[in-house]
Amino acid sequence: MDNTEQDIVTFPQLNKPAPAFDTKTTHGVKKLSDYEGRWLVLFSHPADFTPVCTTEFLAFAKYHDEFLAEGADLLGLSIDSYYSHIAWVRNMKENFGVDIKFPIIEDLSMNVAKAYGMIHPGAADTSAVRATFIIDPKGILRAMVYYPMTNGRSIPEFLRVLRALKASDENKIATPEGWQPGDKVIVPPPQDADAVEARMNEGYECTDWYFCKKDL
Secondary structure, eight states: OOHHHHTOOOOOOTTSBOOOOEEEEBTEEEEGGGGTTSEEEEEEOSOTTOHHHHHHHHHHHHTHHHHHHTTEEEEEEESSOHHHHHHHHHHHHHHHOOOOOSOEEEOTTOHHHHHTTOBOTTTOSSSBOEEEEEEOTTSBEEEEEEEOTTSOOOHHHHHHHHHHHHHHHHHTOBOOTTOOTTSOEEEOOOSSHHHHHHHTTSSOEEEETTEEEEOO
16 A cells, blocks of 8 residues: 555545444443434544643533533543543543543544544544534534644534524524624525515515525
8 A cells, every 4th residue: 555545534524424433432332323312512632631632621521511501412532542531531620620521432443533534644643633523413414623733622613503503404594604692694595586586575684685684
């Protein structure tokens, strides 16, 4: 196998079924099917006992209840052992006073990391990059974001995206940049000439026929 073949990385696709897994975690064996009927935020980090990852886990813990209130569970992952995860969780409790109440996948085999495209040879051969996946209650991958090893994620952004996805699903609308609950939403553009003629008289807040907003 040449270097080009070795560097090939497969990635999951948006709006397709998320890759299934059946793996050991700090809360026992977890499968993707265990989360059926709920949203799942699956996120990877490069390694336990590292400073940037620690800040991210502390932030995920801070917002854990808000994710739960939205019907979403958190599930972490790194290519470290179960024992390393447990020791790190205890360390964060002792040093920062924060309980990590969500499971962390042990992925020594890298099976889950590879299935989700978390291993980027240009970044590291045996560490998962900072990847985050939002999976809907039907097991469909709805959003994914990759960050470099050097920079931590903004956890409130994933909570915001989750709320925006739920609003879009429930109301058949789109959301503008930076949307937060209570903001106006975007009405999908009309799909034919007759609808275009009618759009400006439908009671929406329209800048032009293709750009209209409304309150939820």
